[in-house]
Amino acid sequence: MANPSAVCNGHLHHHHHHQKQNNLLKCGLSKKNGITKGMKKNGVSNGTPYKKTFIEHFEQAPMYVAVFTFVGFAVGTIFGYLRDFMRAWGLEKRNIATERAQQKDFVPLYQDFENFYTRNLYLRIRDNWNRPICSVPGPQFDLMERVTDDYNWTFRFTGRTIKNVINMGSYNYLGFAETDVNALKTVTIELEKYGTGVCSTRQEMGTLDKHVELEKLVATFLGVEDAMVFGMGFATNSMNIPALVGKGCLILSDELNHTSLVLGARLSGATIRIFKHNNMQSLEKLLRDAIIYGQPRTHRAWRKIIILVEGIYSMEGSIVRLPEIVSLKNKYKAYLYLDEAHSIGAVGATGRGVVEYFGMSPDDIDVLMGTFTKSFGAAGGYIAGKKGLVDFLRTHSHSAVYATSMCPPVAEQIIRAMKCLMGLDGTTQGLQRVRQLEKNTRYFRRKLHEMGFIIYGNDDSPVVPLLLYMPGKIGAFARRMLERNIGVVVVGFPATPITESRARFCVSAAHTREMLDTLLLLNCEEFG
């Protein structure tokens, strides 16, 4: 199990070169070196772009942990080959579905080695994902009890539910996933009035007055000229990035961007270049090279350059270095596309996202994108910015022409959540939620640090990845936590690098101090 003293032997690993950055920003930053955990602070004074301390941790594990991790994977792989061999020779039962007899001579749909990882490594710990729940995904939920008789090949439900499991997995940052009758009053009314479907696209007969109301509200909330909403957050990226850029444009995308951003960038046909995660030197070098040398081979100038970043990165818990990116973008005349899927509502003094968190103005960002799934407890996405941008998207976005618009009760949920956040419903509940989330985040992170666990990410981000490293721990951690009535999310390869498997906690404003304490205590007991 994790050894707290291991942390003291850990190597210090700064995720960005501090000295070089000093020269670039031309400010005197101090480097505190007394703390063994590799914290990095940007000074508050001397005119830096950061108005408050920006602390991020990305500690590297001690060497023996990495060795054991590789050994663990190697053992898993060897057993996998053994098992495959036994299955091929009929020594072991074949449980997977197979091709139809009539289609046996077709080209095989899947290559055997493609599924090797799925069959042999993922399958063993498959019971930790896709766990079905049967209640609202609030701070506590009810899980359906699921058992397997044949080592995870199939599952069956016993019919019992595990009640009141503490929920550390759902993206419920502000606690708007609730079933309180008063809170959902307007949603109930709108559902009765409008029904659940729309049956048409935005450009045809699918724009309802609810959409217009919602878009005005989103624009007011963010402090921009206009906004447009879409039915799915993933689709917002994959259908609008191709509308904004095309062949002859350059996309500079962060290493750890979400699949929807990568898909949108690929579908657009533009050239994509990747810069190291949150690394401003890497980004600046790419920008300079792009403008100086132009397009590859022809050396024509790029039509436009767009930088794709996220507000909070969901696997790392890091927050984008927005002030530096904005100054770079202004200097090199590039455009900035900010995906605030996790950060809207979750950071910032009043929940306006990373723009407010860094004290910047929304005019600095060209395209503000976000989703309503996480902090607002609904579904869908939005893009906001200047009126010209939104008008263009209304006419040229793939979603406006071919995809159904957002359903009215979901739109009403977003409206009521946003009004609550803005204080328009006459209460201070919104602000209270934001404050509570902030408090919970800081408390949780501080306590985990004190216990000696390796946590990634920014101190203010409600996404808390706790490193597990070894593949054996992934399954063990999740199962033990479930036995103790806590539902956690564990992630391994391929969503994360192979040696950095982690458990990811999502702190919510609805979590009480007791729930967090229960979790921390258990963590300490079991793994400390």
Next chain:
Amino acid sequence: MAAAGVGQQWVLVEMVQALYEAPAYHLILEGILILWIIRLLFSKTYKLQERSDLTLKEKEELIEEWQPEPLVPSVPKDHPALNYNIVSGPPTHIITVNGKECINFASFNFLGLLNNEKVKTAAQASLKKYGVGTCGPRGFYGTFDVHLELEERLAKFMRTEEAIIYSYGFATIASAIPAYSKRGDIVFVDEAACFAIQKGLQASRSNIKLFKHNDMADLERLLKEQETEDQKNPRKARVTRRFIVVEGLYMNTGDICPLPELIKLKYKYKVRIFLEESLSFGVLGEHGRGITEHFGINIDDIDLISANMENSLASIGGFCCGRSFIIDHQRLSGQGYCFSASLPPLLAAAAIEALNIMEDNPDIFQTLRTKCERMHKDLQGISGLKVVGESFSPALHLQLEESCGSRENDVKLLKRVVDYCMNSGIALTQARYLEKEEKCLPPPSIRVVITVEQTEQELDKAASLLKEAAQSVLN
């Protein structure tokens, strides 16, 4: 010493002697070589990269001078797609568009389930129990028991082994295709395939071969060509997957694909079939099971059926159904499934209830078909407009018989027809496309949608109004 000196001198003498005695060509060759070496020594060095030549000042100048295009081009105020029709209230049978009450001939509410009380009750119950959003993708506590129930029900309804649901209709086929077809694979797709299919194909990076709309001879020609290609390179052919992607009822043209012939081609050339049934699910077939029921084909012959729940089921989202062998793969490699939040439970509950209604009232499909045929007949003979689509298709197109030269003018003309109808109480819309992005852009048209809720008088009224509009605008 003296002997060495003599020896040296002697070597020199020998050398000079050798020079005199050497053949001429030898001397010439050596002379040329020496001249060449001298030239090379004194010429400028050949630079492989000019990059290292730019000075810092020049670089700064380049950066200074570069001007990007504006992020988006400005949109003219009279762009036909800029000003949306705003619907106040639910888009049901009687719809209030831009303040005017009309009969709805534009929303794909084929079975009239949008306003159904039972569906709404089910959704309300779900809302009370689960709230609105699911706050997570399927893998991370976003799987609710309603999702599992809906998947089971859909699989049972369609008589397949398994079904998988997506939270957005467009993302369904656009995520399903790239999950199976990768770079190097071959996909034969109909020219009139909808945009979602085109995006799925683009994301898959496979070789796309378009065949003429519903032309089986053209498809067979392409398949034969591929076969001869395969014989040249059998090793590659053994690992190249092939697919045919067709729609049950085409959105862009309103006609159906010849499925029995496709099945024959499938087994003859060993190609898998992916069928997109967004418009035909809940419309075709005796029980609404789609085009396979319409033609009486064994559903296992189709590898994958994909449909969206936004038309007949009047919900949001989409599903794929087929054998477990095929569908299960999407649970780990369907991008729209793994990386996106799951469908809100109230929408899943509404879809389950809608399925219940479909199963309990199988006669609505025949009613819908009768109405479609009636409308199709009524719309014949409008001067200037021709009807495009099968007689039993609930989504028809009205195209101009003669184009007036440019697409822009055609669109304007059709808009006048639509406005005339809207002012008189029939809500219609033009079919919208992204002109620059479509592979095969269909001609401009007016979309006419027939639903079970429309009465015969309303159908007749709409048809006569269209005749009037065409008369006044197009003549």
